[in-house]
Amino acid sequence: MIRLTGPVLRVGLTGGIGSGKSAVAARLVERGAVLVDADRVAREVVAPGTEGLAEIVAAFSERVLDAEGALDRAALGAVVFADETARRRLEAITHPRVRARTAELVAAAAPDAIVVNDVPLLVEVGLAPTYHLVVVVQTAVPTRLERLARDRGMDRAEAERRIAAQADDARRRAVADVVLTNDGSLAALHAEVDRLWHKRLLPYEHNLRARRVVPPGRVEVDPTWPEQYARLAARIRHALAPADLRIDHIGATAVPGLATEDVMDVQVAVPTLADADGTLADRLANAGFPRVPGQWWDDARPAGSGRWEKRLHGSADPARPVRLHVRVAGSPGWRYALLTRDHLRADPGRRAGYLLHQRELADAAPVVSGSGTARDPWFDEEYLRAERWAAQNGWRP
Template identity: 50%
Template structure:
């Protein structure tokens, strides 16, 4: 029954605390992770607990459920008979939609109240079993997914809850797939082995990432980075990580964003790069760019207060805004460019040209490695400047390619 009624919404524009979404399939052992985070000092908001609270005896929620589904969903003591209700709605989409329409607004309102009560320096962990199924991941600064092998989960459900094995399998099949959860997960926690191993991961996550992220967010401070270009081999996970950040940016930007794209070296398969995601948002003008850069604090990106200028291929200069990660665990540069700047088109053109020319990917990677090995940089901007001759020549060839192919 719990899997049906626990998708309380996260209120928008709540930047006073770090919001952590915690989820995982039935039987994965989320409570182990949630309890450990609470021991460290996290404020834990449990969607299942709220779902029970809004249908307590005497509540308006319970009265509306009974009105909708009949007295047979009540136990002898006047409480909600969850198994009986579950049998009515589990395989009936219309009934489930009706139930959710009764409960979700109440769960969302209560969730908002609890978040509003959290201290400004809180790390709020919102335990939401259906976070992925309901497309809620973009509302959190960090999403933690707890997983375990399917048979392990089935064994847990049979032994600890007395659930028939076929029922356990049916519940698992009704939830998100591993692929869907990985798409949403900033952190993947394997809870299929010994308890001590996963708790050690949680302890390290708290100390090395969450505490620093909260402090950076509260102080509107960018996470520290190395001044030296540390090149990594191309990571096939970069596009998925970028897509997750783009989802978050779109929550804030909405229709103001003409487009949001993954650009730069991490957007080119096979290209060695710094482990920094470059994203680009195109908006109407520079004033809109500056406003959005300030607002992206709501999704963990901090506006860089310095002025930033792009030099286009024709030599003209164009101002932009830049927001960067407060999260110590995921480096991001978000370039916010006005629609009349040629720089946003050039960034996309260079990306797409490199994707179509593997030999140029190799040449660019060689230049990067030579610069990184030869020089000791005090500023990352100097490394970017040293790459400019190659990029200028590449853009000239890319423009010829665009004319030949009709690229736009």
């Protein structure tokens, strides 16, 4: 029996004003999610009688209070809106308290909970890498304007001003692991949320606790692989902080236009393999990248000349397979991964051969392979070609 351990699955939920984010949050709660509402937490930490409100009054005077002694948000906004120093002073009071209260609510969730953080300014504040998954609700601007007028009585000029003050759709999509489109009916939105819950969130939560790795996906070409890698790298970098380790996109998905298995190869460089164990391994597992059991090596070049030891992690996210190779910075295996990638990027004629050998060995390789096609003689030839190309072009990792 698997002993289930580890953190709860944390999902960041965001979307522009009028997008229907609250409807998504409510449906996720119906399915069983634990909701942490950032706006509610922000109000809670400055409620009457709190240290947060007392510190705001000390900083900005009682002019920011209403007749009942509660925070007058409009009055406070008038003070800080056009004053960068004042705004930063306010954030220094409220942000640590919001983070601390959010952490308390997450810690209070059950071990098998799926915690959804509803954060309107998730993109603007740069919080995306702190979650296992980011869900963005996207709705056409005309539809949002119509909803704000109908549901909130907001005039068009004010609605347009608020929409313009937030991140646009392109910035939200850049951090989104999942985009839920909400231009249709509520029933259609609920169906999308239900699919997300059953097909991705529930399996992801179980895999995270079980530290289970998902297998590679089908062979395809996906032009969004670079954007997907950027999100993964940001999440990995956040998990490993304060360590500042080099992270690279390697393998076939790092070569534009190359059809390959839908599995993202990522390389993390460490000073020594001892640094890859213990705390680092736990941090990666808690971020959704568990260690693959066993010992792992890359076959040295030329074939038969030895092996290069490494550590291998995978992904717990059922919709985003990953092979995360942890190698010593400057080692032959680390260098070879970067050289092969850059040579294939530079030489279109080698890409078809690479794909052919990937496919030929895929059926015989383990589900999560640490070396796989590296044993094929084709790679000895590729190694010699790549080394000649590196020497001719002055390539360095």
